[in-house]
Amino acid sequence: MSVLPSALLGGWRLVSWSFVYEDGRPPEFPMGPDAGGYILYTPQGQVSATIMRADASDCFAYAGSYEIADGTVFHTIEISTNKALIGVRSTRHIRMDGEQLTLSGPDFTPGTKRSQQIVWRRA
Numbered sequence: 753m754s755v756l757p758s759a760l761l762g763g764w765r766l767v768s769w770s771f772v773y774e775d776g777r778p779p780e781f782p783m784g785p786d787a788g789g790y791i792l793y794t795p796q797g798q799v800s801a802t803i804m805r806a807d808a809s810d811c812f813a814y815a816g817s818y819e820i821a822d823g824t825v826f827h828t829i830e831i832s833t834n835k836a837l838i839g840v841r842s843t844r845h846i847r848m849d850g851e852q853l854t855l856s857g858p859d860f861t862p863g864t865k866r867s868q869q870i871v872w873r874r875a
Contacts, residue, residue, distance in 0.1 A: 755846045757820050760793040764853055764872035769803055771859065771866045779869070783810065791872055793818065799827050820846070825855065836860075844870075 766789035770779040781787065789803035800815040814837060816830035827842045837860055844855035851874040859866050 763875035765875045767871040774865045
């Protein structure tokens, strides 16, 4: 079943962000298991994501544009707290379950043998 662009619109609050490894080792939580954050999708095709450690000691954010095709959302990163990501087009597979959105896909860094899984709940 294809996800309609309108299904993503609005704000989503972070539930968890993890790295999932191919070799089966336990997942890692780059901003901790209790990180907070939001992702926002606008009707005009912009996306903005911010994730912060619970103690506010570190923050990761980016913004840019998005497109949806075949159950996948593509984020084209235009600004970021990580300069290496500017210009990157990330691939995130979409799974929706009621008010929960799971975005999963390859790590930003090729060759890490891990994928990212980001779970959001409608805000």
